[in-house]
Amino acid sequence: MKVREKTKVTNLLKRKITDKTAILSVIGLGYVGLPLVVEKAKSGYKVIGIDIQQKRVDMVNDGINYIGDIVDDDLKELVDKNMIEASTDYSVLSKADCVMICVPTPLDRHQQPDTSYIEQSTRDISKYLRRGMLIVLESTTYPGTTEEVIKPILEATGLKCGEDFFLAFSPERVDPGNKQYNIKNTPKIVGGVTENCTELAALLYEKFLQGSIHKVSSPAVAEIEKILENTFRNINISVINEMTILCEKMGIDIWEVIEAAKTKPYGFMPFYPGPGIGGHCIPIDPYYLTWKAREYNYHTKLIEVAGEINNYMPQYVVERIMKILNKYSKPINGSKVLLIGATYKKDIDDLRESPSLKIIDYLRKEKAVVEYNDPYVSEFTHNGIKYKSKDLTEEFLKSVDITVIVTDHSCYEYQYIVENSKIVFDTRNVTKDIKVNRERIYKL
Secondary structure (H helix, E strand, O other): OOHHHHHHHHHHHHHHHHHOOOEEEEEOOOOOHHHHHHHHHHOOOEEEEEOOOHHHHHHHHOOOOOOOOOOHHHHHHHHHOOOEEEEOOHHHHHHOOEEEEOOOOOEOOOOOEOOHHHHHHHHHHHOOOOOOOEEEEOOOOOOOHHHHHHHHHHHOOOOOEOOOEEEEEOOOOOOOOOOOOOOOOOOEEEEEOOHHHHHHHHHHHHHHOOOOEEEOOOHHHHHHHHHHHHHHHHHHHHHHHHHHHHHHHHOOOHHHHHHHHOOOOOOOOOOOOOOOOOOOOOOOHHHHHHHHHHOOOOOOHHHHHHHHHHHHHHHHHHHHHHHHHHHOOOOOOOOEEEEEOOOOOOOOOOOOOOHHHHHHHHHHHOOOEEEEEOOOOOEEEEOOEEEEEOOOOHHHHHHOOEEEEOOOOOOOOHHHHHHHOOOEEEOOOOOOOOOOOHHHEEEO
16 A cells, blocks of 8 residues: 555544544443443444343443443433444444454463454454454453454455554453542553554544553553563462461461561562452463463463462362361361352452352362352352352351351441351451451451
């Protein structure tokens, strides 16, 4: 393509983005995609959401919110104003100028990246790809995905990246339940295949986000940056979890140790132990890098050991439950165990990779009777067994042999739980200020 023609294509899209006449599309209407749809529409863009789940699409088109970080009225109002629509039909991409891919990137049973959702979405986009379109991948993945997987599929149409269409990677930074930082005000990383790809993607984010935009030299830099963020957390959590196990054996309170360490004004960042890590990021993303490293004949030992430690924590929790019950001459077999909280973190409704599920598995293996309460999850099915959240009545709390605080939801009345439970095992240190029944409270 001649330089003048190339500039014309770039400038046309730039003008559409700037004056907000560009039609935007988001593929994947989950925890990342739907908030993105809403923020774009709130800023004045027409947005089309695409998802393979008909139920999600119907809910969006009816203005019904199913994501905790979105204000219900915002979605309804934007749908009523015809700023948002959703479909399961990829042909709606024929109207789109900019497309963002926000689909799952799980690991398979061999702990290897499964990019099938990205690949299928890209193939679907390629059917409607035309000159002047911008494609941005937000799904967390291994470094090289944008240029090694997405770009060849799109260029198989005969269109050239950086001239006919534009391609970039900008990692999602969604922290469900975070009241301070959200999609709108969290700094954004953008790396395009070419310089104009980067500039166009950065311009788009500038037009609907308030956070700063940090441009990097390539998609690979942006891809590995996201993995660094989550690997950093994963490894530091594993250090604290290992210290927790050791401190318990030594009769030392790990929580007191952390509070003491926090007094150092430099060189220390507090991380906290827990019953295990969950969600779709921290337990999963480091393994993308581990897998990619093999291509370069490099073994990421630290990442893998950190994963082993964190993956052990649910089992360790059950071992501690057994040890506590034994102090009361109570075998785990047949004991009634109540889990307080089921989601992987506080104040959200997400069960993905939650340590509570693994704790349930280990408890059932020991033939314990497992019950749970979670105000955010009324029921769920795990390994073919249906569980229903139990009401925390005095009678019920007193009927269980041990109450285990797994998720520290803000809405719980922990003093009430302690006062009415026979034994409490607190994996989150939320009972630290409760004075009553201290002899019946055990900490991680």
